[in-house]
Amino acid sequence: VIHIHGAAFTSWVLFLIVQTSLVSAGRVDVHRRLGMVGFGLAGVMVVLGAMAGTDLLRRDGTGFGVNAKAFYAGTLGDTFIFGTLILLAFRSRSNPAAHKRLILIATITLMEAAINRWPFAIIERAPFMIDVFAYTFLLLLAAYDLWLMRKMHRATIWGGLFLVVMQQLELPIGKTDVWQSFATWALERAKSIHGS
């Protein structure tokens, strides 16, 4: 599951480069046709992300100084944010400015897993730097909007706020009793499926 998950998420980033290059080359027709494939890929990624998160919970994977069940809220929460932003981007595909911004913010959602693995000592010493580096991509988008239009695009504002607020709420939600009991139920289901 993890390898398929990694392949799918890597494909998404490569797909993003292909799509932006197609638009740059003026092949919007191909971009639109491939976009439907990308939407399908995003759906697969949501399912694989949830499966990989549950697998991590089964292997007692932790991070950010919290237990595996609370960390499970982070993995599932990121998957939910990504899926929601991709759905909004799909709905606003007739509005290119909003569409491209929502796609970019959705991809930034997935960056924390990669930044968490950067081989820099500062990441290991201060875990909050993961958020700082991830949100630097958002700040780049906001700065670009301000430079281009003298104001931030509505998709940047609402998409960025949705990403930041939801990500900051993930771990507090994960520590609640309701979530802990839900994670326990998901863990038992995963163990019964895998037989361990």
Place this chain on the structure above:
Amino acid sequence: MSPASWAIFHGVVRVVPSAFVRAPHLSPTCSPRTVPSAATLKSSASPLNSPKVLALPCGALSASPPSAAFPAATSFFPSYPSANRFKTPSTKSPANKLFRPRAPRDKPDALAIYYLLLELVGALRKRRHAQHHAVESLWRYRPRVRTLPMDVLRPSHSVASATKPDHTRPNRQYDRYFFRGMSVLILGAVFLGFAKTYFWRASSEHRCRTG
């Protein structure tokens, strides 16, 4: 009453008497049916012998050829059709309607009103250098329309809104660079993070299996 007198009497064409210089196509003896030829018009198309004719408030343009009477005013606008409409008169030319000038049938746009204003200013001025000065000043401070990209300039945009200072940059070109650059940056960040634990590991495992 000759047609010319009839026209003057009814105020269709008003000729400034002090500035009147005898011109063949405006002679009182000139019948409307004897249309002046192009050569006649050209020979009389000198600023020295051109008649000073005022444009009327009803919208009728001046009876004299504007390019002939005020060359400085019309030589700037070679592409505008009404500016040179008297240069090569044909049988259907408005030059044949010298004694019954009428407003153009098509809706007058802002540019046509602007040319009418130029003619009016030139006609009101007595001295030639003053005419040139007025025309040049008007041309220098003419309203300028910015050229906007097609995605910004929608049909609903008027000329007035297009002349507003536009602080936004044409975004399509910059968007290409920015979003492609961001996607490459994200790929680099992902590769940097997962190189050790995923990409190199997978390739090294493949090498171990094949080797």
